Amino acid sequence: MTKTRLYQSQVICFILIFIISCRSKHETFLEEVNDFVNLQKYDKALQIIQDKLESKRDSDEVISITKPRRERHLRMSQDRNRIVWSEDSKLIFRDIPNPLVKTQKLPEAPYEFRIASNAEYSLVSFRLKNTKGCRMLAISMLDEEMLYESGAHIACRNSGGIAPDGKTIYYFIDENLYKEKTSNPKKPIKIIDSAKIIPPYPKLRNKFSLIPINQHFLLVTGVAGSYNVYFFNTKSETLELLTKEIVSPKAFYAHGKSVFMIGGKIGNWLLREVDYTNPGKPKINTGFSITLREVEPWKLTTKNDFLSFYNNTIFSWGPMLPRKEFPLLCERAWGVGRDHIIYENKIGELVLANMAYSEEDWKVLELYKQVKKQSNQ
Secondary structure (H helix, E strand, O other), rough: OOOOHHHHHHHHHHHHHHHHHHOOOOOHOOOOOHHHOOOOHHHHHHHHHHHHHHOOOOOOEEEEEEOOOOOOEEEOOOOEEEEEEEEOEEEEEEEOOEEEEEEEEEOOOEEEEEEEEEEEEEEEEEOOOOOOOOEEEEEEEOOOOOEEEEEEEEEEEOOOOOOOOOOOOEEOOOOEEEEEOOOOOOEEHHHHHHHHOOOOOOOOOOOOEEEOOOOOOEEEEOOOEEEEEEEEEEOOOEEEEEEEEEOOOOOEOOOOOEEEEEEEEEEEEEEEEEEEOOOOOEEEEEEEEEEEHOOOOOOOOOOOOOOEOOOEEEEEEOOOOOEEEEEEEEEEEEEEEHHHHHHEEOOEEEEEOOOHHHHHHHHHHHHHHHHHHHHHH
């Protein structure tokens, strides 16, 4: 055994002794890890610790035990206190603080869905058979009686939106923006001509999408890492350009007053905040540099702190702060309101967790890092 490996083994044993002295209920787990470390069977020790980090805590709440056949898609209200996710041919609504849960059954598995800023309504698209188009269905997530099918068909690559009162839907046809009341008779009305919605490369096959902010929307258009962002005012039905320097159509809500988008260039990303606190056209800042690990940023309640998920790991970070990994390993994760995490584990459960980890949890994470270092040598 080299001096380096001997020292690392001693560090691991010290961490194990510290945890055992603090809490006896994990003694069996820790002794088993210690036995494998002493035998230099680091891969087996690592697997035991990894299983521990992947397991649910007593404070975690399983909000879905179903493992869907298709990948879940999860959307949030603009304050991130409400979520809607898909499970095959169902959409499920959850109000996190209350908690209120509603399930809406759909005629088939959706191609995509978008929700209103308050998450109470959803515009669902279904792929048409033998075509590349999609049909649309507007539903209430709280009231099973509200169901409206639009007579219009759209290109499936484009995403529309629905008003927070559920009375109006918006969608794109031939790059024009239409609105339609969710009541009969069906009457689509063109409100913005395609000549006013200009993507960075007009000759390419661009995508068009709407991101709800309060009563209005951000309109994003472009393709392949180059997007223009407009502010669409639903009251005046006008369009104003916000920026031409966005690399992804994704947006990440803060706490109901702003949304973050990724700007800059591919490989040189900037996190930019679109502030819509005041009435009228939102303001977008110049942003700050981020790395590939941070391109899915969820704002925390503490100033300048964010939460991100990358490579099965959840961590907090800030523009001038080091990354801090959390003692949790999972398949996917999202940062929701009130500094909570929603994650998907290996068996497909959807779990709601707080960020209050114990000292013992942090020591287990440190143990995982040390054993992983040994295993990789």
